[in-house]
Structures are given as structure tokens and as C-alpha cells.
Amino acid sequence: MRLSQGPLFCLLVTGAVQALSFNDVSSNIKRGTDAAVSSVKDAAHNLFARQASARKNTCPKIWSQVASDLRDAFVSGGQCNDDARAAIRLAFHDCISGAGCDGSIILANEYTRSENRGLEDIAVKVGDWAQQYNVGTADMIAFAAASGISACPGGPKINALVGRKDSSKPAPEGQIPSPKSSVSKLLSQFAAKGFSATDMAALVGAHTAAKQRFAVPKKAGSPLDSTPGSWDTKFYSQTLDGSAPVSLDSDVRISQDDRTSGAFQRFQSMATWAAAFVPAMNKMTTIGNGGQNLVDCTSVIKSASRGISIRAAPLADRVRDSVEE
Template sequence: MYIRNVLISGLAAASTAQAYSNYTIREEDWTVPAPAPVQEKRTLAKIFGIFDGIFGGGGKEPAQECPAVWTQISSTLTQQFLGDGQCTDAARAAIRSSFHDCFNGACDGSLILANECSNNENRGMERLCGNLANVASQTKVGVADLIQFAAAHAVKTCPGGPTIPVKVGRKDSSEANALGVLPSGHANAKDLVGLFAQKGFSPYDLAALIGAHTAAKQRFTDPSKAGSALDSTVGTWDNKYYSETMRGRAPFTLPSDKSLAQNPLTAGPFIAFAASKGMWDSAFVSAMVKMSMLGVENKGDLIDCTSALPGGSKKRDVRSRNLFDRLKW
């Protein structure tokens, strides 16, 4: 899935394929500038927060603010994930990495920390893994968090991409996860539905996650056609993947994707998502959030860093859609 070709590339979430073309990025391009001093602003919210603390109103502890370093990281990622107004191969790899770090065990950074990127099933992400490792080393952020943040950032960077809420504070692990869990581009729909069900995903979730292939390219399922896109608008985030896959009009279709488009449990969502990008975006975001929390034990301690993603908000995303999509028909 493209989260395998993809957060995972494509997340995929879902990674029924190995979907990336090579991209050339200098190591210095991934250098994160030091955070600029933050000038505290006195807002009404803070004033009322002070009174709340004095008079004991509510009794709730204030939510922790997202560390400023994530905004600096976001600026660096934007430079790598957006080129000529479209999402790049680096962005595709970032989306895919989310799925590959999480699905075979836990979202724990082992994709990089345990060098899982060198495994055959993770081919095509080696350069991204090295670059993200450098960013994590420079900024002292968690590797597991960085992988998920980069995936959400990449989706949002693609023109038309939705905002995926992202949190930080996961525990990193250098213990490798199991091999042979990630599906291939030749898997059949029945096996995929069963595999995803074991991880808590419905066929509807699976169909939504596989839509990340809208921004994916394949390299290894058919080496003779390496670099082929999985829909005709690979640089943007739209729902053409669904209609083109069902009608056999995509530049390239993975056997696994064709099988999902025809399976009774996933064919319905394919049709629905082809008709409404708004419906697909909503389903995809929900499934990706679930994906990003696989195996995470300290969910209650995580800090919301959605605000550090590129511009836009959920409300703005909704307003930008046509009425058909706003109603999620």
C-alpha cells in the first residue's frame, strides 16, 4: 500500500506496494535551523487561564504546547516535500514510512533505529531513513514521532492533502519488528482484509488507506516499469486513484489494488471515494490517526503538534471543498 509506497508511500497507509522513484537530496538540505526566540504574547486566553488558576475554576491542567522545534522541522520538510507545486518523491517515501514503521509491530521508530530500512521489504526508503535520522539527531526529537510527523506533513504538503492530527511523545525502540508482516503489491484482497482486521482496521479503513496511492509510484512490483505512477495526477492529492483503478485507466495498477477494487468488502468504499473526495479524506484521516497509534502505550501523555504542520486547518479544508464533498455524500 502506499503507505508502503507511500504515512506507509505511502503511510498507508497501506502498503501493498513498493512505490518510490529515486530522489536526490543533499544532506545539508535536511539541516534544521535553530529555533528562533519565541516572544510570549499576552492573550485573553492566558489572562483567563491565570484567573482560572487563582480561583480554581475547572481544575484542569493546561494542555502542553507543541515544542517550537517542530515548527522548525516543518519548514525543513516543506522544502523537501514540495517542488514545482507538487509533492515530491521524498514526500512519497515519508507517507510510506509511517505504515512501514507501525504495521509490523508498533510506531516506535525501529524502521530507522533498528535499521529495518535495510530490509528487502523496505526498499526505496533508505535515503529518507538516513535523512530523517539526521534531522532527529540535530533536533533531539523522537524518531518514532518524526516518522509520523513527516508522514502527516507530506500528506498536507501534497496539493489537496487533508490535515492529519499528529501527536508527539512516543517511546523509541531499537528492537527490530518482525519480518514478513508487510503485504506485497501482489497480495489478494481477501488476505489483505484479514491482515488489516488483525490490526483493528475495517475493510472501509483499508480502502481509505490504500488511497494514499494517489501520490505513489511503483518501483519493484514490475521493475520493467519502475517509476510508474499509480494514478494520472501523482503530484497532487485527489481521488482519481479510485476511479482510474476501477476502470483500468491508471498509468500502473498494482495487482493488490486491482483485487481490492473488485472485492465485495472494499469495492463499495472504492465507488464512494471515487464519487467524493471529502468522504475519502475524512475516512483516510481517521484511519491514519489509528495507524499512527499502533503499539503506542503512553497515548495519554502525547502532545498535540498538529499546529506545526503546513498552513491550513480542518475548518479551512472543509470550506475549500464543494458542497457535495462538504456533506460527505
């Protein structure tokens, strides 16, 4: 008995038609020709290929564990803590220099340079976590930054993509923006990585969660706004009116320069700032990686509380987040 005449064939064909709705398959079946067998094989092959690709684009399970552990590590008393703020800064320094987000700040020991002063402890911790969870170092740095931002009440969800290439090739020194630099120099350093003046004004708003130890040594340990444990716009308003516990010279200059002061003023509105910060930070954390080959693990990171999600989070996530608040 030929396969095309037997019950097994009918079963195979019916399943394929139901599962795949391939019109060409069903018309061939009616004719009962050998071509139908070949169409079924093609259809099955396509189905398996699609399933394999769907599997490839799924966030590896380990990142749910990482997200949960980092949340414990980064939230203290309902606020984002010193490790969270350091992790946010670590990603900025890894991504803005050299080939981009490649883990070289840890893998090439760049964190021991004076331009990265203050990042030593978090660099060692994040490097250890990458090994412990057996994930890439560049991914761990970017994921920790996204987790650090989400750990601050009010912090937006930024993309947590994984799949970056690690590199132990050191970035050239002198590419990390300095608080002593002019606005022109800072703008050119950001422009070199594709950021506009508005992007820079938005990104520097991460100082809402910042403390400083070395820029103004007399005020070591002071935060750059009165609420470093939450993600709000007080950094902008307090830098502008001079009421911040301490301000970096560069932040004051950015708040006053014609090219950035308008955005600095506008970012006193949370929604306006979030709408500029999120895409700029998403771009920052994929410098050198294109983004297209990366896998999206954003949904495994939960907000500390009322995070503004610029991405259209799935309804289930939004319901879950609001239940957790």
C-alpha cells in the same frame, strides 16, 4: 501584626479572588480567619499546577522549525515530491508492523529488508533529521508523513502528535502488506491492527501520491495514478477503469473484491474519501501509543494549498491558510 490583618494579606486575597473566583475563598476572607490563608495557598497551588500542566501539553517549539523545513523538503513546483511520498510510506511501514509506530524501521535497520525496499533513502534522511532536531525517531517519522500528505495540493491535515516511545527492537518480518497477497490476507493484516475493510480501502488511497519501482520493474518509476504530485481521487477512478500509468495487483484486487469494492467506488468522491482516510490515518500513526499522552503539534503544519481539514481548525489557522493559497 498577623498576616490575616495586614495590607499584604488583602492584596493577596484580592488577587486570588479576581484570578480564580473561588467562592469558598471569598467567604472565608470575609470572616478573616486563618482558614482563608490556607484556602489562598491551595488556590495558588492549583493555579500553578494548572499552568504547569498547560505547559506540558504545549507543542515544543522545535516542531515549528521542523514543519517549515519539511515543507521546503517535500514541495517541488507546488507539488509533493518523491521524498514526500516516501515519507508517507515510511510511516505506514513503521506503524503497521511489530509494536506500532516506534521508530524501529530506522532504529532497528528494518529499512534494509526487502519488504521495505525503496525506503532506504528516506529512512536515512528522516533518521538524520531526528538527530539534527533532537526529537524522537518515531515522532519524526509520523510528523514527516503528516507533512508529506499536507505537501500534496488537496492533502488533508492529519494529526501530528508527538511524544511516542522509540524502540530499537526489530519488528517481526512478514507483517508488511505485499502487492502479491490476496485481499483476504491483506484484510487480516489490517484487521490485526484494528482496521476494517473500509479503513483499508481508504488508507490504500495514499497511493494517489505514489510511484512504484520494484513491484512492476518494467514500469519502474511510474506513478499509480496520473497525478502523483497531488492528493486527489484519480487513484480510485484510474485503478477502476484501468487507465492508471501502472497499477499494483493488490490495488486492482481490492478495487474488485466484494468486501472493498463498494468503498473503492465511493472514494471517487473527495469528501467521502477524506472523511474515511483522516481518522484511519490518525489511528495508524498512533498504533502502540494510545494517543492520550501525546502532545498535539498539528497546527504547525500548513497545507500546500486547498487541503480539506476534517478537524475543526482554529479560525486563525483557516484564515492564514486561505491567505497563503
